[in-house]
Amino acid sequence: MSFDPIPYDLLGAFKYFLVVFGSAMLIAVVVCLIVGTLTRGAKGFTGVFRGIFDFFVQITHVSCRRIWSLTVLTIREALRQKILFVFIIFAVLFMFAGWFLSGAADRPDLQVQSYIDFVLKAISWLVIPIMLLLACWSLPEDIKKRTIHTVVTKPAYRIEIVMGRMLGFTLLGSAILVVMGTIGYIWINRQVPETAQYKLVSKVPVYGEIVFTDREGALTKTGLNVGDIWDFRSYIEGATKARAIYKFTGIDESDAIDDKLVLESSFEAFRTHKGNMEKGGILYQFIFVNEDKNLRVPSRPLINKEYSDNVLEVKRKLKYDNPEGKGEGDAGTEIDIFDDVVDKDGNLTVEVQCLEAGQLLGMARPDLFVRTPDRAFLAGYSKAVFGIWLPMVLVIMLGVTISCFVKGPVAILTTLTIVLVGFMSKEYMTEILSGQMQASGAIEAWYRLITHMNSQTALPDGPVKFIIEIVDAGIINFLWLCQQVIPNFGIFSNMREYVIKGFDVSWNAALLPGIITTAAYILPCLIVSFYSLKLRELEAK
Amino acid sequence: MNKLTSKQRKLAYVIAIIVLLIPVIWLGMPSTGEEGSGGELAQLRVKHELGESTLGDVDPSSASMNFVLLGLRGIATNLLWMDANDYQKRKEWAKLRSTVDSIILLQPHYMKVWDFQGWNLAYNVSAEWDAVEDRYFWVKEGIKFLNEGVQRNERFPELDWKVANLHGQKVGRSDEWRLFRKFYKVDPDTERYEDGPDPEINPERLDNYQVAKEHFLLANEKELKHKQHLQMRMLFRASPWHAQFDYANAMQREGTFGKQRTDAWAQGFKDWTTIFGREEFITPKGPIVLEWTEDDIKDLANRDENISEADVRHWTNRYQDTSNYRFWRTRALSESETETIDAHKAIYDGEQLFRSGKFDEANVQLEKGMQLYAKVLNKYPSLLSEDLAIEEGLQAIILWRYIHDLKGLPIPDSYPLKPLWNKEQGRVPQLENDLRRRYGIQ
Amino acid sequence: MDNEPVIQISNLTKIYRDFWGRKKVRALNSLSLEIKKGEIFGLLGPNGSGKTTTLKLLLGLLFPSEGDIKVLGQPASNVEKNERIGYLPEESYLYRFLNAEETLDFYGRLFKMPAKERRERAAELIEKVGLGHAKRRQLKEYSKGMTRRIGLAQALINNPDLVMLDEPTSGLDPLGTDDMKRMILELKEQGKTVLMCSHLLADVQDVCDRIAILYGGELKVMGRVEDLLKEQDETQIMTSRLSDEAIKEIEQVVAKHNGKVGTIDHPTATLESLFLKTVQESKDRPGQRFVPDTEEKKASE
Structure with a gap:
């Protein structure tokens, strides 16, 4: 993951x-x-x-009555422009999607993922562009056809027109989303074969904090690096004192499933020799630790099946055979996971240990979690649909705002650019701005391209360097501004990932940032549209 | 500035449009399908077989995608390729696979894409997975992916060759070859394939090398019409017959010494000498055949007065060396003899006994094998030009010596294959290492 | 009471600028006007003389380059004053996807009007402008004349004190024009102030109390219509048809009073009055061809 x-x-x-x-x-x-x-x-x-x-x-x-009146007008306009034809595209997509998707991957687990992915993508790719077009087009059209003249000469504030438009499109989009979401939900449920239905859940994980110990047993922040370009996971060496120590907080009985503590893990294997290939994976072991009670409860050896979910269910009451022969528990004593292993503050500490000499196991924070009782698939799914609603609202707000000061086609292009940049280039921009990228100035890059100069060589001193640095500083500052102002649309697509992978959408890590991001644009959009309409003569010349 | 009236200006525009239209029509008019119809470009397209459908199957979604992207498919492909790299880095395998599929939609006729990504799936992605079944799954994905490439491109014999190579070398020569070859006949997904092979990979339940041979033959057939750019033509065309040898050899490696194996070698000999050996290859001094008689030499030399019999002999010899022709001929011939079979069997049995710790019996078998093998080598000295043949002998000696060490017995002064041992000392350390790992000797 | 000014314009100048702020057109130049409560004021002028610009400045659609505007005692940019204003734009810029009822309801909601009053007023106005038969049809199916009518209804939905009409009769057939003029006069009777601009002089002449003629953005003439049109040294006599002798006698009488006869002939009716008469006749006697009072008719009788 x-x-x-x-x-x-x-x-x-x-x-x-x-x-x-x-x-x-x-x-x-x-x-x-x-x-x-x-x-x-x-x-x-x-x-x-x-x-x-x-x-x-x-x-x-502002008067709710007038805003509502303009909202109704907006919805009516969109409906009478035959906006609902979008459902025909939607229907066609869904009628034939089954054909194309069923062959995409041979494994039922990947299959489910691609179905969910398809439904959520199809909905967002239909709804968001349409709402973008509508939002960008309506106000300039109103101005161009001068129909707005009859409205602003009534006792209606111009900002009310903007709010009415935003609200109208939002309501319309919400209605379309609800219908499409429902159809998509039914479609997924019918499409997923009986044998893979168990995949349609919303797992609710509790993630912990991770630290490592090295082969001598001393604490370190990270484990070994096995030369992977992606330094997401750290590795621990087998049959040494190297451990990954996960600490979960706030664990109690309510997190048990059927009176069992369920741990789900997906570690990565790195072999330094072939070893036994036919076993299907490297052996590892969990050790549950409660330092207050001096308890160390090891699990049985487990086989790590790579890139799949390894589930360990621990019965609540378990026999503790005290392998290290110290502490209060005697061999064969029965202990309770939640009373004895989880400490008094609700912390659960799990050490992971690789059991095979010469083999390494790689892990990162999200690779091991406590799986608490699942929620219905619908819970995660509807949150993911909500995750489409948020960027839709954001796009509507941006579109209407931008269309307050430019004409329709320009507004569409501008909004589209913002969405695309916000969606694809945020990381790239951060990389440039943080100075991680060498020779990232635009003019400098051009200069180096033309003169075939590599990025390690320093620019020659002189006026050229001076000019390049001045201009690039300006461009970088502009980029910084864009970085601050353009919304991070990547946040929203995260929510889809959760559902695709069978998780409930995390409130803290996905939903909240999404809501906050959208909400943050309300006031700025209103201010910008207020002044651009206020200062504008509504005579389209 | 502009003294033309509006009417004159419009007239000028019209004339300019017409003037510009003439070359556009002359160049770009689409062909109606008949020979010689259409504009210059359409005719060139027909002449050089550049139309979509002449390249292979047309995938409608691919065609429409390219249409929608207008001229931007190069950029789109680049972006997708970067995505694919990123997914690979982040080990998002399902996404990698689907991104690769999208790249292919955009670039269905670019051989390198198929080649690289097929290889990537079968080798790199496969190796990232820990369980052998999963690795095999990705080898299959690589093969399936390349198969698709073959369907879309009728004119790349290379692609067929690559498919065959995955069936042959990847399945039969990886570290996990024993399991891979087993899975090839009984897919690990037993539920889905009902204890049979994946029909997309092995519909007729054959050995992987037999399937490889079929694909190599397809590649050879295409190669007659479309030039390949993979390797020397003669070596390219030798591939199916090598697959036949590999097939026979693989049985041996797995300890199958029955009639099936002997037949396979016999078939290999027949193919090698009557088909491959009789094929004419062009050298700088005219055509040659590898399996020749005096008459052939005379005949070939007579075709061109600038070429002497000596030239033909010289080039035949050189080509035989390059293709290791004589070795494989001898090998195939020798493998049909009882003595050779017994030698292989004795060495194989000795290794198996060694593995199960029965050192005394192993010693007996190994010694027997070494004796027989020495005889075979005496009879067919040219076998010594091939790595596999040398290694088989050396391995037997290493194990045999190891047993002696273990029991504290001195190594006799003379023993069969001693000349080989002395001559090939350079290979010993590497082989010892391999054996240590294979048998877990510390 | 009657002298309370409803619109005060002083020194109003409007300069249209292009994107770079360069002057393009001087649409209005130092215009000063005052319109009093209860009068019908006509702004006249050829196309491009600044009539519509003045109206839009009054409504706050355009911002003045110089000068001051007070409408109902408030600056033009103030929105609250719109509660008491009705505006019929030049081309009835209405939402074409709404029908007549929806249109009036939509605009009505923008005013502080109780729902009941709004519905009643809408129904009343639809009847008044004669669109009862078409109230459920979308405006995009309306003819030009029908659009003007619904436009007027829309302007009157809030029972405004001040009505601004931009070319109220343009695009209307004579019948419609007559209706429109009648309704404008009705507004005056209700004590409302009307400001209209037009280039159809006949219409202005018929309804306006006072007019101003603009040309090239400048005020050329302003005053009461009768005053402006009265020819001081001519007398017009209109009688029933007279014999030649009678005409001669009259000429003599005129000569006796040191007068001079200009023209004496049969007056021709205006085409407008003929048209109106025809329509009226057709309504009274449906199915018959209308025969106007011509020489031939007389002869055949």
Whole structure:
């Protein structure tokens, strides 16, 4: 599994938002003040404050009645533009998808994954582009056809028009999503064969923290690196004192399934010699540790089947045979997992040990988790659909906002660019901005390309270097700005991954960041659209 | 500046459009399907067989995808290729497989893509998995993937050759060859394939080398029409017959010494001498055949007055050396003899006995095998030009010597195969290592 | 009371600029106007003279380059004043996918009107503008005239004190024009102020109390219609048909009073009045061809 469910830092995110938003507002106000004063003198100066005041006046005076009226108008418009034809595409897709998908992979477990993947992708790829087009097109069309004239000459605030549009498209999109989601859910359930139905669950994992010990038994942060390019997993050597120690917090009886503690793991094997190939995997063992009670309870040796879920169910009551001969438990004493092994603070410590000499086991934080009672597949699935709804709302907000100041086609292109950049290039941008990438300046890269200079050689001193550095610094700063402003759409596609892999969507690591990301754009979008409509003469010339 | 009136300007545009249209039509008019119809490009396309359908099966989804992407398929392919690399790095195998499928939709006629990704799945991805069944699954994926490539491209004998090579070498020569060969006949997914092979891989329940041979033969057939760029033509065309030898040899490696094995060698000899040996290959001095008679030499030399009999002899000899022709001829011949079979069997039995710790019996068998093998080598000295033949003898000696060490017996001054031992000392350490690992000797 | 100004424009200038802020057109130049409560004011002028620009400036659709505007005592950019304003745009920019009822309901909701009142008023207006038969049809199926009618209904949905009409009669057949003029006069009777702009002079003449003529963005003439049109030194006599002798006698009488006869002939009716008469006749006597009062008719009788 490649996703690492790191809990979301809510407070940090909020602080970050305040810093970015606050500084953007401050810069905007200062620029307006300067421009206003220069062009109109004192009147311009006060005008800026009147303009700011206006926003608060109007925002506090918006009327739900008028917004609702505009919302209904928006929905009606979309419906009468035959928007529901999208269901025909949807139906066609689903009628024939079964043919193409069933051959895609021969294993039922991969098959289920591809079905879920297909349904969620199909829904999002149909709904989001359509909502994008509608959102970007409607307001400019309203202005172009001047139908907006009859609305703004009524006692309706321009911001209400924007809000009505946003709300209308959101409601419409939500309705379409609900219908498509339901059809998709039924389709998945019918398509997945009887034998693979057990795959349709929402596992609820509890992840722990991981530390390692080296072969002498001393604590380290990471294990060995076996030369894998992807340094996600760290390795422990077999038949040494090397261990991976997982610490799970907040474990109690409610996490048991049928009175059993269920551990699911998926470690990676690295062999330094062939060993016994026919066994199907490398042997390893868990040791449950409670240091307060000086308990060390080993599991039986287990075989690690790579790239699949290795499940260990531990009965709640188990015989403790005390292999190391110390501590309070005597051979054959019965102990209770939740009372004895889990310590008084609810912490469960599990050591993982590889049993074969010369073989290594690789693991990362999400590779071992306590599986708590499953939720219905519907729970995870509906959260994943909600994970489509969030970016849809974001796209609608961005689209409507952008269409307040540019024409339809331009708005579509702009929004599309933002979505694509936010979706695909966020990581790339971070890489450039963090300075990890060598010679990443745009002009510098060009210069090196043309002069066939590699990225290790320093640029020759002189005016060329000076110019390149100045211009690149500007570009990098612009990139920094884009990085701050463009939403990270990658967050949303994470939610799909959870469901595909059979997990419930994590609240902390996926749902919350998604909601926060979307919510963070509400106020900025309203402010931008308010001022771009307020300052705009609605005569399309 | 512009003194033309609006009407004149429009007229100029129309004329410009017409002028530009003429070459467009002349070059680009599509062919109606008849010979010689269509514009210049269409005719060139027919002439050089560049149309989609002349290259192999057309996948409608692939064609429409390329259409939708307009001219951007190169970029799209690059992006997907980067994705595929990334998935491989992150060990997202299912995604890797589907990304590779998408790449293929975009580039269905680019041989290197098929070649590389087929190899990647069968070798690299397969090796990442720990359980042998899983590894075998990915070998199959690689083969299936390449099979698809073969269907879409009728004109790459290389692809057939690669398929055959996976069936042969990957299955039969990997570290896990014993299990792979077993799985080849009884797929590990016994439930799904009902204790039989995966029909997409081995529909007729044959040996992997037999299937490899079939595919090599297909490659040879295509090679007559479309040039291959993999290796020297003669070596390329020798592949099916080598597969036949591998088939016979594999049985031996697994301890099957019955009629089936002997027949396989006999068939190999027949194929080698009557089909491969009689094929004409072009050398810088005209055509030659590898299995020749004096008449052939004369006949070949007579075809061109610039070529003498000596030339033909010289080049025949060189080509025979390159293809190891004489060795395989002798080997196949010798393997049909009882003495050879007995030698192999004795050595094999000795190894098996050694493995199960019966050192005394092993010693007897090994000594017997060494004696017989020495005889065979005496009779067919040219066998000594092949690694496998040398190694078989050396292995027997190593085990035999090991038993002597174990029992504290001195190594006799003279023993069968001693000349071989002395001559090939350079290979000994590596072989000793291999044997140690195989038999767990510390 | 009557002198309370509803619209005050002083020194209004509008300059259209292009994207780079360069001056393109000076659409209005120092216009000053005052429109009082209860009057029908007509803005006249050829195409491009600045009529519509003035209207849009009053409505806050455009922002003035210089000068001041007060509408109902408020600045033009104030939205609340719109509660008391009705506006019929030049081409009835309405949502073509709505039907008449939905249109009025939608616009009605934008005002502070109770639902019941809104529905009643909508039904009343649909009847009044004569669209009862087509209230469920989408506006995209409407003819130009029907669109103007629903446009007017839309402008009156809030029972406004000030109505601004941009080319109210353009695109209407004479019958429609007549209806429209009648409705405008009705508005005046209800004490509402009407500002209309048009280039169809006859219509303006018929309904307006005061007019202003704009040309090239500048105010050229302004005043009461009667005052502007009264020819001070001519007298017009209209009688029933007279014999030649009678005409001669009249000429003599005129000459006796030192007057001079300009023209004496049979007056030709305007095509408009003929058309209206025809339609009226057709309504009164359906199925018959209407024969106008011509010489031939007289002769045949």
